[in-house]
Amino acid sequence: xxxxxxxxxxxxxxxxxxxxxxxxxxxxxxxxxxxxxxxxxxxxxxxxxxxxxxxxxxxxxxxxxxxxxxxxxxxxxxxxxxxxxxxxxxxxxxxxxxxxxxxxxxxxxxxxxxxxxxxxxxxxxxxxxxxxxxxxxxxxxxxxxxxxxxxxxxxxxxxxxxxxxxxxxxxxxxxxxxxxxxxxxxxxxxxxxxxxxxxxxxxxxxxxxxxxxxxxxxxxxxxxxxxxxxxxxxxxxxxxxxxxxxxxxxxxxxxxxxxxxxxxxxxxxxxxxxxxxxxxxxxxxxxxxxxxxxxxxxxxxxxxxxxxxxxxxxxxxxxxxxxxxxxx
Amino acid sequence: xxxxxxxxxxxxxxxxxxxxxxxxxxxxxxxxxxxxxxxxxxxxxxxxxxxxxxxxxxxxxxxxxxxxxxxxxxxxxxxxxxxxxxxxxxxxxxxxxxxxxxxxxxxxxxxxxxxxxxxxxxxxxxxxxxxxxxxxxxxxxxxxxxxxxxxxxxxxxxxxxxxxxxxxxxxxxxxxxxxxxxxxxxxxxxxxxxxxxxxxxxxxxxxxxxxxxxxxxxxxxxxxxxxxxxxxxxxxxxxxxxxxxxxxxxxxxxxxxxxxxxxxxxxxxxxxxxxxxxxxxxxxxxxxxxxxxxxxxxxxxxxxxxxxxxxxxxxxxxxxxxxxxxxxxxxxxxxxxxxxxxxxxxxxxxxxxxxxxxxxxxxxxxxxxxxxxxx
Ligand SMILES: Nc1ncnc2c1ncn2[C@@H]1O[C@H](COP(=O)(O)OP(=O)(O)OP(=O)(O)O)[C@@H](O)[C@H]1O
Ligand code: SF4
Ligand SMILES: [Mg+2]
Numbered sequence: 001x002x003x004x005x006x007x008x009x010x011x012x013x014x015x016x017x018x019x020x021x022x023x024x025x026x027x028x029x030x031x032x033x034x035x036x037x038x039x040x041x042x043x044x045x046x047x048x049x050x051x052x053x054x055x056x057x058x059x060x061x062x063x064x065x066x067x068x069x070x071x072x073x074x075x076x077x078x079x080x081x082x083x084x085x086x087x088x089x090x091x092x093x094x095x096x097x098x099x100x101x102x103x104x105x106x107x108x109x110x111x112x113x114x115x116x117x118x119x120x121x122x123x124x125x126x127x128x129x130x131x132x133x134x135x136x137x138x139x140x141x142x143x144x145x146x147x148x149x150x151x152x153x154x155x156x157x158x159x160x161x162x163x164x165x166x167x168x169x170x171x172x173x174x175x176x177x178x179x180x181x182x183x184x185x186x187x188x189x190x191x192x193x194x195x196x197x198x199x200x201x202x203x204x205x206x207x208x209x210x211x212x213x214x215x216x217x218x219x220x221x222x223x224x225x226x227x228x229x230x231x232x233x234x235x236x237x238x239x240x241x242x243x244x245x246x247x248x249x250x251x252x253x254x255x256x257x258x259x260x261x262x263x264x265x266x267x268x269x270x271x272x273x274x275x276x277x278x279x280x281x282x283x284x285x286x287x288x289x290x291x292x293x294x295x296x297x298x299x300x301x302x303x304x305x306x307x308x309x310x311x312x313x314x315x316x317x318x319x320x321x322x323x324x325x326x327x328x
Numbered sequence: 329x330x331x332x333x334x335x336x337x338x339x340x341x342x343x344x345x346x347x348x349x350x351x352x353x354x355x356x357x358x359x360x361x362x363x364x365x366x367x368x369x370x371x372x373x374x375x376x377x378x379x380x381x382x383x384x385x386x387x388x389x390x391x392x393x394x395x396x397x398x399x400x401x402x403x404x405x406x407x408x409x410x411x412x413x414x415x416x417x418x419x420x421x422x423x424x425x426x427x428x429x430x431x432x433x434x435x436x437x438x439x440x441x442x443x444x445x446x447x448x449x450x451x452x453x454x455x456x457x458x459x460x461x462x463x464x465x466x467x468x469x470x471x472x473x474x475x476x477x478x479x480x481x482x483x484x485x486x487x488x489x490x491x492x493x494x495x496x497x498x499x500x501x502x503x504x505x506x507x508x509x510x511x512x513x514x515x516x517x518x519x520x521x522x523x524x525x526x527x528x529x530x531x532x533x534x535x536x537x538x539x540x541x542x543x544x545x546x547x548x549x550x551x552x553x554x555x556x557x558x559x560x561x562x563x564x565x566x567x568x569x570x571x572x573x574x575x576x577x578x579x580x581x582x583x584x585x586x587x588x589x590x591x592x593x594x595x596x597x598x599x600x601x602x603x604x605x606x607x608x609x610x611x612x613x614x615x616x617x618x619x620x621x622x623x624x625x626x627x628x629x630x631x632x633x634x635x636x637x638x639x640x641x642x643x644x645x646x647x648x649x650x651x652x653x654x655x656x657x658x659x660x661x662x663x664x665x666x667x668x669x670x671x672x673x674x675x676x677x678x679x680x681x682x683x684x685x686x687x688x689x690x691x692x693x694x695x696x697x698x699x700x701x702x703x
Pocket of ligand 2: 652657
């Protein structure tokens with residue numbers, strides 16, 4: 001177990017290292033001069049040159065990269081034009097927003113977390129619940145309704161669902177305020193009421209996928225020999241379905257959920273755009289539009305961290321669920 | 329050769345009862361280890377499945393009885409309805425997808441049509457089941473011990489965790505698993521095939537059931553382990569006075585451990601009698617076929633194996649008349665038109681469903697069986 005963790009964390013670090021090198025090379029070594037994109041209006045050659053110096057673009061690539069990584073770990077001094085001392089984890093300075101990238105991230109990451117985590121809880125409960133119930137009631141109207149729901153969820157687009165939700169609950173019924181982000185600790189009620197539509201939209205689309213997946217898994221498990229054994233022992237139906245069938249059926253669902261959540265934490269662009277919330281996804285897209293390289297680099301790195309961590313976590317969960325899996 | 333005097337050893341009332349003579353109880357003769365009243369009585373059992381392709385008649389009018397302390401073997405090719413019959417005894421068919429009719433009486437209680445909750449209390453307590461492949465029949469995510477303890481606790485709600493554990497360790501010990509306390513905490517995949525089947529038996533026995541249904545319990549095991557498991561079952565049967573229904577493809581196993589035999593074909597019983605009657609004086613062409621398609625029961629390596637030609641019929645469109653007629657070399661016009669009824673052969677308790685005239689059948693039987701140099 002400990003050995004597994006060390007090994008996985010080591011390979012996770014390697015993966016992240018590779019991602020960082022690649023994104024660094026892509027953004028800083030491209031033929032296009034990044035400075036032109038960053039320079040405010042009225043750039044003259046001297047000014048451009050000064051910015052290049054400040055960014056360290058005249059240094060060899062290796063030392064630029066080393067500087068960047070050192071900034072993440074220990075912080076570094078970026079020079080007066082870039083806000084001076086930049087504390088760890090220093091992700092550089094954005095000329096576009098005129099602030100340290102880590103400050104931008106600190107502002108937008110909680111938004112994405114607040115969207116994704118509750119939505120994931122909802123979509124898992126709803127999706128797995130629906131899938132399991134429709135498997136147990138296979139062929140009934142309930143099952144058919146659940147299948148219809150999954151089909152709708154799979155074929156509708158988020159911006160459409162989002163627009164309908166906004167139209168109904170915000171602009172017609174006026175039950176909810178226009179979506180916005182309030183930190184949870186400032187005002188939990190406003191936090192929830194500002195985000196609930198985003199949760200619902202995400203949960204609807206994802207739970208459709210999870211309902212289908214867990215229905216199929218459950219049906220497969222119900223035909224397993226060990227479920228028949230459980231019934232032959234005289235166990236009650238809830239025990240047979242819950243303790244024996246669901247336990248086995250849920251494993252692949254957990255795996256996919258871990259990866260989905262990990263991916264979503266890197267940014268939910270469409271959701272954020274549809275509901276006008278400023279999270280990681282929109283920040284990344286805006287940075288790409290503005291050619292804001294340090295911000296792009298930071299969002300790519302953070303998304304990669306989430307995906308890699310989710311992978312490690314899924315492996316751990318898998319081993320916790322299935323004793324046949326040996327963590328080596 | 330087929331005279332009633334040639335009936336096998338054992339008390340005469342130990343034979344399966346003939347259908348049509350539902351109550352043939354004789355005056356009680358004191359018989360130490362064999363009960364007078366059958367523990368399990370199945371009368372005219374029919375199981376149908378409604379599928380997209382049509383109605384599958386998986387079991388079509390099967391009757392038999394088993395007394396405590398006795399073993400009934402059910403044999404037949406794949407798909408003949410052996411497992412469906414045994415699952416029906418436990419009421420394990422999904423009522424939404426199947427129709428079960430007839431009467432199944434376990435220890436005096438009639439089960440067909442009872443609500444799930446009533447039947448459930450019998451399962452694992454009065455009637456326990458052992459399945460073919462213990463690896464897939466045990467839950468991969470729970471320890472072996474926990475699964476046995478769970479089987480105990482569901483019928484002993486007042487037993488605590490500790491008591492259930494002690495009981496499970498005892499059972500593991502009793503079925504010959506070394507270091508039972510350590511094995512308790514291991515998972516099925518950490519057991520060998522034979523040990524898993526022993527654990528499965530421990531689980532079946534944990535509530536002292538009066539009846540055990542073993543559905544091909546040794547098919548997945550190699551030959552030496554197979555013999556050990558059969559010995560174990562026989563020992564436990566002697567100790568607990570259990571009735572056993574043993575389903576198998578293997579006529580060698582039947583010869584070794586069963587008292588009575590039921591031969592099934594396409595959901596119907598085609599022959600029924602004591603093990604000696606069915607194995608040594610078989611009267612049905614299908615049974616002859618089965619006997620010729622297995623190695624000699626004495627393991628004679630020179631014997632030619634003759635598989636039964638053709639395949640079992642579709643249970644949705646059964647051939648008219650005798651369902652075996654498309655594969656039977658003795659089939660006549662009557663075989664194609666009329667379903668043969670299960671009738672006594674003359675030997676006590678020996679029944680056969682075939683239109684061949686008795687004397688001709690006896691003549692053919694002698695030929696068919698000597699061809700094979702059967703024991
Ligand atoms: N739930 C079901 N739905 C439809 N058909 C079924 C169902 N269960 C069994 N059958 C059919 O009933 C027939 C008898 O099956 P059964 O499992 O009893 O055979 P078996 O004699 O045990 O064979 P085997 O030796 O292969 O175990 C088969 O043709 C099978 O396809
Ligand atoms: S009834 Fe006819 S077809 Fe059926 S087993 Fe007897 S001889 Fe063969
Ligand atoms: Mg079977």
